Amino acid sequence: MREDEEARARKRARKQARRERREKEGQGAVAGPLSPPPPAPLPLAAAGRDEEERRARKTERKLEKRARKERKERKERKEEESEGPFAPAPPLSPPPPLPIHVDSSTLSAEWPFPTAFGDHYETPLLAYSHVGPVLASLPPPPSELRIYDPYFCRGGMKGHLRSLGFPNVTNLPRDFYADVADGALPPHDVLLTNPPYSGDHKSRLFGFLLASGRPYLLLLPAWTAKWLPWRTYLYAASRRLKGKAATMEGARERTRKLANLSADLERKARVFYVAPPAGTKYEYAAAVRAREEAPFHGVWFCGNFGSEEATEKAAGAVGGGCRVYRTLGELVGGGIVEGIEGGRGKMDAEAEGRRRGAIAKLEEGRKRKRAEHGRARNYGEREVARAAPAAALGGDVEARLKLPGNERACRHFFAGAGCVRGDKCRFDHELA
Numbered sequence: 396m397r398e399d400e401e402a403r404a405r406k407r408a409r410k411q412a413r414r415e416r417r418e419k420e421g422q423g424a425v426a427g428p429l430s431p432p433p434p435a436p437l438p439l440a441a442a443g444r445d446e447e448e449r450r451a452r453k454t455e456r457k458l459e460k461r462a463r464k465e466r467k468e469r470k471e472r473k474e475e476e477s478e479g480p481f482a483p484a485p486p487l488s489p490p491p492p493l494p495i496h497v498d499s500s501t502l503s504a505e506w507p508f509p510t511a512f513g514d515h516y517e518t519p520l521l522a523y524s525h526v527g528p529v530l531a532s533l534p535p536p537p538s539e540l541r542i543y544d545p546y547f548c549r550g551g552m553k554g555h556l557r558s559l560g561f562p563n564v565t566n567l568p569r570d571f572y573a574d575v576a577d578g579a580l581p582p583h584d585v586l587l588t589n590p591p592y593s594g595d596h597k598s599r600l601f602g603f604l605l606a607s608g609r610p611y612l613l614l615l616p617a618w619t620a621k622w623l624p625w626r627t628y629l630y631a632a633s634r635r636l637k638g639k640a641a642t643m644e645g646a647r648e649r650t651r652k653l654a655n656l657s658a659d660l661e662r663k664a665r666v667f668y669v670a671p672p673a674g675t676k677y678e679y680a681a682a683v684r685a686r687e688e689a690p691f692h693g694v695w696f697c698g699n700f701g702s703e704e705a706t707e708k709a710a711g712a713v714g715g716g717c718r719v720y721r722t723l724g725e726l727v728g729g730g731i732v733e734g735i736e737g738g739r740g741k742m743d744a745e746a747e748g749r750r751r752g753a754i755a756k757l758e759e760g761r762k763r764k765r766a767e768h769g770r771a772r773n774y775g776e777r778e779v780a781r782a783a784p785a786a787a788l789g790g791d792v793e794a795r796l797k798l799p800g801n802e803r804a805c806r807h808f809f810a811g812a813g814c815v816r817g818d819k820c821r822f823d824h825e826l827a
Contacts, residue, residue: 401465516682519677532712541582592616601643614677620723670731
């Protein structure tokens with residue numbers, strides 16, 4: 396618009412100069428078709444006309460120069476406004492890399508809340524991309540979906556999710572449990588996290604999810620699917636879906652061991668698992684000096700979507716070669732998790748070894764104490780009383796011990812390694 400005004404100003408100046416020139420040339424002439432031609436201009440008039448033209452050309456050149464300068468300034472101003480805050484900054488030296496902690500003494504400088512040394516790993520972008528379709532299937536739209544990660548490592552997950560189309564993410568260096576106690580949690584539509592694996596973090600998170608009722612996606616070791624606290628959570632969640640009151644404490648009283656829990660709790664609790672494509676294992680960025688790779692397979696635990704239709708919609712959105720498993724049995728069949736019996740046998744063997752060691756240590760202490768007080772027992776020389784062979788007792792001893800009247804029979808005497816109490820035994824050494 397300013398360029399148009401300048402052009403009109405130059406045009407008016409030229410018209411004014413021509414008009415003045417014509418007036419001077421035709422001064423005293425009579426208008427009309429029969430007017431005689433004007434007399435030849437005098438040399439003085441010609442000199443004045445040349446001066447006026449020179450001034451007009453000089454004025455026009457000044458106006459054009461000013462217009463070019465203003466156009467250049469406007470162009471520069473427009474480029475600055477279009478770049479805004481994202482204008483390229485002058486080259487700076489790259490920021491120093493974040494430290495890799497070598498022991499627990501430096502953790503408090505970066506995380507202002509209690510943490511364990513082995514809990515600081517950043518989840519890779521690949522893991523988030525595998526559940527991106529699940530997040531996109533939830534209301535509201537991805538640009539408005541409020542995602543909350545209560546466990547802060549170094550904040551890299553916000554950039555990963557932003558690159559996937561989820562800009563509204565909350566992940567702050569705060570104490571999650573203190574915020575829960577103070578009622579200071581940020582508003583959110585879904586909880587997405589890779590929680591710490593040490594201590595009781597996972598169990599406390601399960602209790603929070605049971606109370607909140609909001610959708611969640613947890614990246615956990617695959618073996619967590621057969622872990623008793625997780626099975627207990629599934630039991631409590633399934634009861635809530637039936638309209639019954641349930642808490643983690645009450646569920647623990649009912650489910651003291653895995654044998655008390657059914658194998659299809661996931662379907663009852665409307666939970667499913669998302670595993671990466673076959674042959675894929677997530678690589679985590681460590682903030683501490685630890686092992687180079689995780690010693691387990693990471694699996695997404697997804698739940699609290701509400702109705703069965705919403706759960707099916709979320710599970711059906713999974714793609715990219717990822718595998719969806721509906722129950723623990725399917726995880727075992729897919730080779731993701733070791734069978735409960737196999738895992739339990741391994742753990743039982745370890746527990747049995749610890750138990751035997753503790754018993755041996757206790758016995759040694761007892762022997763030493765009795766020796767100090769002059770009451771040593773000859774444990775290896777005690778007299779043992781045993782019953783006659785089964786043939787002499789007339790058949791299967793175990794079957795006879797179950798008969799009425801033999802409730803107080805000494806099992807050590809009849810079917811064990813023998814009774815060391817002899818006549819002092821308070822149980823019967825005779826069968827009815």
